Amino acid sequence: TCQVHFESSNWKSLSIKRLTDSRLHGSTGLRSGSQANFFPPLEDAMLPSGSFNNRMALITGGGTGLGRAMTATLSQLGAQCIIASRKLDVLQRTAEEISSQTGNKVHAVQCDVRDPQAVSQCVDQIEALTGLPDVIINNAAGNFVCPSERLSPNAWKTITDIVLNGTAFVTLELGKRLIQNQKGASFLAITTIYAESGSGFVVPSASAKAGVEALYKSLAAEWGRYGHRFNIIQPGPIRTKGAFSRLDPTGAFEKAMIDRIPTGRLGTPAEIANLAAYVSSNYASWMSGAVIRFDGGEYVSLAGEFNELRSVTPDQWKLLEAMIRKTKGS
Numbered sequence: 635t636c637q638v639h640f641e642s643s644n645w646k647s648l649s650i651k652r653l654t655d656s657r658l659h660g661s662t663g664l665r666s667g668s669q670a671n672f673f674p675p676l677e678d679a680m681l682p683s684g685s686f687n688n689r690m691a692l693i694t695g696g697g698t699g700l701g702r703a704m705t706a707t708l709s710q711l712g713a714q715c716i717i718a719s720r721k722l723d724v725l726q727r728t729a730e731e732i733s734s735q736t737g738n739k740v741h742a743v744q745c746d747v748r749d750p751q752a753v754s755q756c757v758d759q760i761e762a763l764t765g766l767p768d769v770i771i772n773n774a775a776g777n778f779v780c781p782s783e784r785l786s787p788n789a790w791k792t793i794t795d796i797v798l799n800g801t802a803f804v805t806l807e808l809g810k811r812l813i814q815n816q817k818g819a820s821f822l823a824i825t826t827i828y829a830e831s832g833s834g835f836v837v838p839s840a841s842a843k844a845g846v847e848a849l850y851k852s853l854a855a856e857w858g859r860y861g862h863r864f865n866i867i868q869p870g871p872i873r874t875k876g877a878f879s880r881l882d883p884t885g886a887f888e889k890a891m892i893d894r895i896p897t898g899r900l901g902t903p904a905e906i907a908n909l910a911a912y913v914s915s916n917y918a919s920w921m922s923g924a925v926i927r928f929d930g931g932e933y934v935s936l937a938g939e940f941n942e943l944r945s946v947t948p949d950q951w952k953l954l955e956a957m958i959r960k961t962k963g964s
């Protein structure tokens with residue numbers, strides 16, 4: 635049995651007292667059941683082996699998290715990779731681990747992307763090590779959740795410097811040199827789904843990621859004539875130490891995130907790595923200016939006003955339908 639109470643005629647104040655079988659539907663209703671079983675993450679490299687033979691790839695922030703996973707996949711597929719960020723010890727450890735697994739050299743180069751001079755020196759080093767890259771993945775980022783009224787000017791500057799200015803400095807420095815050398819390249823930026831919607835509590839990151847998207851879409855139009863492609867991946871939540879320690883420090887939000895994702899689970903680093911490899915490969919040579927949302931459906935789930943109706947049970951629907959049908963002719 636089930637009881638449905640309307641507190642007002644507005645559907646949003648519909649108060650549903652659920653007497654559903656929680657063993658069947660779980661505590662949050664049908665939406666967070668075991669649907670993740672339908673969507674198992676595949677962890678193997680998707681592209682044919684050797685897809686990146688004789689290609690050089692730069693991955694900023696490649697020492698940890700998603701950047702590390704992208705580096706591992708590109709390296710496995712034959713690329714010579716360069717990973718760049720602030721912590722040289724972390725980069726060197728990752729580089730050694732991946733090189734020893736794949737047999738392909740991974741170089742570690744220290745670089746704070748906020749500093750245009752450091753970026754220029756980093757590109758000098760890359761040119762000396764491997765030559766200019768064919769693949770550039772702007773993945774480095776900084777972020778933390780914080781009410782906007784608590785942000786200092788330096789907090790704002792720190793995040794926007796890493797995310798927007800850092801991406802611009804790396805992209806412009808490499809772009810200019812590639813153009814001079816008449817060499818084509820694939821540029822990929824990792825943003826996030828709230829670059830499009832905006833989001834409270836991560837306002838510097840949302841603003842900077844939106845700027846990165848404008849930068850990449852603009853350059854896709856302007857620099858195609860030099861053989862450059864620019865694309866964007868917007869990941870949804872994927873558990874990494876770097877992101878979750880700053881966005882969900884107590885672990886309290888993770889269940890809520892999973893509950894609202896239609897595929898019922900977080901993404902995995904290997905899934906992003908496969909997508910990034912495809913976008914950066916010659917299989918995607920006609921793809922430029924693309925914004926690829928990769929989030930298990932989270933964005934549309936958050937956007938639709940009626941999506942909360944997923945928690946209405948079949949018995950409750952019978953009652954609701956009967957009530958709606960009664961309005962015929964009114």
Ligand SMILES: CCC/C=C/C=C/C(=O)SCCNC(=O)CCNC(=O)[C@H](O)C(C)(C)COP(=O)(O)OP(=O)(O)OC[C@H]1O[C@@H](n2cnc3c(N)ncnc32)[C@H](O)[C@@H]1OP(=O)(O)O
Pocket residue numbers: 775776777778779780784785786787788789790792793826827839869870871872876877880881
């Ligand atoms: C779930 C789905 C969507 C997910 C999207 C995810 C997007 C991501 O980008 S996740 C990536 C997360 N990874 C990182 O953030 C890694 C790198 N981060 C860092 O190194 C640091 O966290 C930081 C970004 C703060 C930069 O470190 P740095 O040493 O350069 O800065 P600080 O000197 O520590 O701080 C600079 C100013 O920011 C203020 N600040 C730092 N943390 C906070 C905080 N939690 N709340 C408020 N303010 C903060 C700090 O006080 C400094 O300002 P001031 O005191 O005025 O000098």
Ligand SMILES: NC(=O)C1=CN([C@@H]2O[C@H](COP(=O)(O)OP(=O)(O)OC[C@H]3O[C@@H](n4cnc5c(N)ncnc54)[C@H](OP(=O)(O)O)[C@@H]3O)[C@@H](O)[C@H]2O)C=CC1
Pocket residue numbers: 694695696697698699700701718719720721722724745746747748772773774775776796800824825826827868869870871872873874875876877878
């Ligand atoms: N994980 C998630 O759920 C999501 C992540 N993303 C995006 O994915 C990307 C990777 O994030 P993730 O792997 O989760 O987090 P990580 O914290 O692991 O990665 C961030 C990387 O950025 C590097 N970095 C930070 N500041 C600088 C700087 N000033 N100069 C150079 N490098 C810097 C860090 O290295 P170091 O400290 O050595 O400098 C680190 O390797 C980011 O762009 C993030 O915004 C987007 C949506 C969801």
